[in-house]
Amino acid sequence: MNIVLLGAPGAGKGTQAQKLVEEFGVAHISTGDLLRAAVKAGTKLGVKAKSYMDNGQLVPDKLVVDLVTERLDADDAQKGFILDGFPRNTAQAVTLDSALAEMGRSLDAALLVDVKPDVIVKRLSSRRTCKECGYTAPAGVDSCPSCGGEMYQRDDDKPETIQKRLDVYENQTAPLVEYYRGKELLKSVDGDRPVDEVYADVKELLGL
Numbered sequence: 001m002n003i004v005l006l007g008a009p010g011a012g013k014g015t016q017a018q019k020l021v022e023e024f025g026v027a028h029i030s031t032g033d034l035l036r037a038a039v040k041a042g043t044k045l046g047v048k049a050k051s052y053m054d055n056g057q058l059v060p061d062k063l064v065v066d067l068v069t070e071r072l073d074a075d076d077a078q079k080g081f082i083l084d085g086f087p088r089n090t091a092q093a094v095t096l097d098s099a100l101a102e103m104g105r106s107l108d109a110a111l112l113v114d115v116k117p118d119v120i121v122k123r124l125s126s127r128r129t130c131k132e133c134g135y136t137a138p139a140g141v142d143s144c145p146s147c148g149g150e151m152y153q154r155d156d157d158k159p160e161t162i163q164k165r166l167d168v169y170e171n172q173t174a175p176l177v178e179y180y181r182g183k184e185l186l187k188s189v190d191g192d193r194p195v196d197e198v199y200a201d202v203k204e205l206l207g208l
């Protein structure tokens with residue numbers, strides 16, 4: 001199972017990825033989580049990435065690509081992977097294709113989690129994220145259901161930044177829908193339904 005998850009910020013990519021990982025034991029490669037971990041650890045990469053992330057802009061490709069290729073090479077990704085938040089523009093998609101080809105691997109599907117912008121704004125303003133493991137849940141949950149860590153509101157989940165992220169998605173990431181349709185890899189699920197209903201369709205679409 002080698003899958004790319006597409007969809008606007010807050011569409012539920014991370015939520016569906018968490019479920020696939022729990023059930024099928026594949027690697028969850030979330031560039032957002034990897035970048036937030038780098039920011040938290042204060043690495044050189046984290047210091048460079050922080051201002052872009054806080055402003056809702058994409059971090060420069062060269063900073064992100066190495067993170068992803070390193071994770072694709074790791075042991076736990078050999079059985080399969082779910083890429084969540086990568087690729088984010090056409091240049092990243094082309095780089096991914098050639099990196100996978102070099103490894104003798106390929107994608108099985110690009111799955112679009114489709115949700116309208118007004119729903120997104122509501123979801124992201126009430127989202128809380130685990131400081132320790134990145135697990136996400138709606139506001140009201142004080143400790144992480146997965147690891148017990150403290151839940152907090154991401155800096156980029158403030159209203160003014162949410163709109164910027166939606167604009168960046170429309171301009172830079174949405175064109176990937178046509179990119180993957182052209183490669184006959186695109187599948188699409190209506191993400192504006194209860195999590196388990198979405199997940200049932202995800203599995204059916206992926207033939208799992």
Ligand code: AP5
Pocket residue numbers: 007008009010011012013014015016031032033035052053054056057058059060061064084085086087088092123124126127128136137138139156165191192193194195198
């Ligand atoms: P990233 O962390 O990737 O953020 P994102 O794409 O904006 O996606 P989110 O994590 O916000 O949303 P999601 O779709 O995973 O939704 P979730 O499942 O949490 O990126 C952050 C930043 O990092 C970027 O802005 C950029 O700066 C940088 N970056 C990352 N990757 C990059 C790249 N490749 N290149 C350059 N820069 C990059 O769900 C959202 C909420 O809704 C949760 O509270 C959840 O509980 C709830 N929810 C989920 N599903 C449902 C449902 N079906 N019904 C009701 N509620 C639901």
Ligand code: ZN
Pocket residue numbers: 130131132133134135144145146147148149
């Ligand atoms: Zn946690």
